[in-house]
Amino acid sequence: MSLAMCERCNYQKILEKVGIKPTKHRLAVLQVLGIAAHPLTAQDVFDALKACRTINRVTVYRILESLVEGGVVDKISTGDRSFRYGLAPNENHPQHAHFYCRLCGLMACLPPESLPLPSRSPSSVMPGIVEKYEIRLDGVCHQCRLRHS
Numbered sequence: 515m516s517l518a519m520c521e522r523c524n525y526q527k528i529l530e531k532v533g534i535k536p537t538k539h540r541l542a543v544l545q546v547l548g549i550a551a552h553p554l555t556a557q558d559v560f561d562a563l564k565a566c567r568t569i570n571r572v573t574v575y576r577i578l579e580s581l582v583e584g585g586v587v588d589k590i591s592t593g594d595r596s597f598r599y600g601l602a603p604n605e606n607h608p609q610h611a612h613f614y615c616r617l618c619g620l621m622a623c624l625p626p627e628s629l630p631l632p633s634r635s636p637s638s639v640m641p642g643i644v645e646k647y648e649i650r651l652d653g654v655c656h657q658c659r660l661r662h663s
């Protein structure tokens with residue numbers, strides 16, 4: 515897992531803002547998602563945490579679901595039954611699209627400027643107010659293309 519440290523997000527404040535009590539485990543889950551360079555599976559989060567603390571898989575899944583419900587974590591579909599988890603967009607992390615490799619399951623964050631994203635402000639073409647959305651581009655990653663050529 516490649517890591518890109520984020521020093522800007524205050525996870526405690528992020529949780530308090532949506533009324534979720536910032537327990538040690540919840541903060542740890544957010545931290546793992548926050549430093550990952552791409553969205554993670556629940557198993558990835560569990561693996562990262564079990565290295566340094568006693569936490570069981572069920573707790574990790576439950577925490578992820580509650581963070582998704584609170585809107586601080588995004589649950590990103592892959593097109594099949596598996597999901598990836600990543601920090602929801604906030605003032606430090608703009609909304610961005612994801613690339614998904616249908617062969618190896620890699621999911622990569624795309625730079626926000628790489629593709630125009632719809633605005634969240636009310637518009638006449640929308641039948642309602644957009645609260646969240648996800649944009650996923652599916653394909654075959656460079657590594658898989660080399661391997662299968």
Ligand SMILES: [Zn+2]
Pocket residue numbers: 520521522523548606607
């Ligand atoms: Zn951050």
Ligand SMILES: [Zn+2]
Pocket residue numbers: 615616617618619620654655656657658659
């Ligand atoms: Zn691939």
Ligand SMILES: [Zn+2]
Pocket residue numbers: 552553600610611612622623624
């Ligand atoms: Zn992302």
